Amino acid sequence: QQQVKQSPQSLIVQKGGISIINCAYENTAFDYFPWYQQFPGKGPALLIAIRPDVSEKKEGRFTISFNKSAKQFSLHIMDSQPGDSATYFCAASKGSNYKLTFGKGTLLTVNP
Amino acid sequence: DAGVTQSPTHLIKTRGQHVTLRCSPISGHKSVSWYQQVLGQGPQFIFQYYEKEERGRGNFPDRFSARQFPNYSSELNVNALLLGDSALYLCASSHTGTGNTIYFGEGSWLTVV
Numbered sequence: 001q002q003q004v005k006q007s008p009q010s011l012i013v014q015k016g017g018i019s020i021i022n023c024a025y026e027n028t029a030f031d032y033f034p035w036y037q038q039f040p041g042k043g044p045a046l047l048i049a050i051r052p053d054v055s056e057k058k059e060g061r062f063t064i065s066f067n068k069s070a071k072q073f074s075l076h077i078m079d080s081q082p083g084d085s086a087t088y089f090c091a092a093s094k095g096s097n098y099k100l101t102f103g104k105g106t107l108l109t110v111n112p
Numbered sequence: 113d114a115g116v117t118q119s120p121t122h123l124i125k126t127r128g129q130h131v132t133l134r135c136s137p138i139s140g141h142k143s144v145s146w147y148q149q150v151l152g153q154g155p156q157f158i159f160q161y162y163e164k165e166e167r168g169r170g171n172f173p174d175r176f177s178a179r180q181f182p183n184y185s186s187e188l189n190v191n192a193l194l195l196g197d198s199a200l201y202l203c204a205s206s207h208t209g210t211g212n213t214i215y216f217g218e219g220s221w222l223t224v225v
Contacts, residue, residue: 006154036216043116043202043216044155089154099145099168100214102154 003027006090006103013110019077021106023090026071030092034100035064035075038087047088048075080110114139116205116217124223125193133188133220137205143167144186145214146178147202155202161186162208190222198224 005024013019025033034049050057050064050073057064063076077084087107091100117136125131137144143162147155157170161180175191184205190197200219 004154034213041218043218045216046213049213091154099157099160099170100147100155101157104154105152 003101004090004092004103006106008106009104010107011109013080013108015080015082015110015112017080017110019080019084019108019110020074021088021090021108022072022074023092023103024070024072025092025101027092027094027101028071029094030101032093033064033066033073034091034093035062036089036091036102038089038105044089077108080108082110082112084108085110116203116215118201118203118217118220120220121218122221122223124225127193127195127224129193129224130189130191131193131222133190133201133203133222135186135188135203135205135217137184137186137203138215141205141207141215142184143206143208144180144184145204145206146186146188147204147216148172149200149202149219151199158188193224195224198222 003026035047036044037047038044048059048062052068061078066073087105089105090103093100119134145160146158149155159178160168164180178188180186202219204214204216206214
């Protein structure tokens with residue numbers, strides 16, 4: 001049972017464009033929704049996270065939008081840069097320091 | 113400050129063998145979790161330890177076991193290795209049992225032949 005569904009599987013964006021990755025979850029007990037960025041050969045690094053009491057959180061060029069009623073959340077990367085090329089994972093958990101359930105990942109390629 | 117450190121970084125084992133992977137958390141962090149990441153997939157939760165007690169276990173067979181030491185470092189042990197155990201094994205640490213960010217190490221790449 002896949003509790004967090006992520007799409008698209010891969011995404012190609014031109015430099016300066018907007019990258020959008022979507023996730024949907026099933027377990028309404030989840031209350032912490034982080035996004036991780038992973039470069040080849042490296043471990044996942046926390047990018048930004050949100051809790052369901054807010055609908056949007058922005059940190060620099062990265063924004064999470066959260067729709068509690070639809071059980072969906074998304075990552076927007078504004079002004080995408082070639083250095084943003086990586087695999088992005090959404091995740092969810094009950095509490096911010098417990099078992100993370102990850103999506104399958106999105107491979108983002110930003111062309112110069 | 114050093115991040116989460118894992119060893120070894122790469123290893124090759126034969127089917128049926130046993131493997132031990134090691135993790136040192138960020139200084140001051142008392143919680144350690146282990147995840148398995150198969151190529152092309154997201155990490156899957158295996159175990160979490162907090163203050164040397166098992167706090168959670170994912171859907172993995174009993175061939176997988178772990179422990180946390182008094183200095184909060186941890187070991188993941190896998191017995192009777194199968195080809196399907198080939199994966200990146202990630203260790204993560206956080207400051208307390210709840211309410212804090214989880215930081216990942218760079219992982220141990222295990223290949224079973």
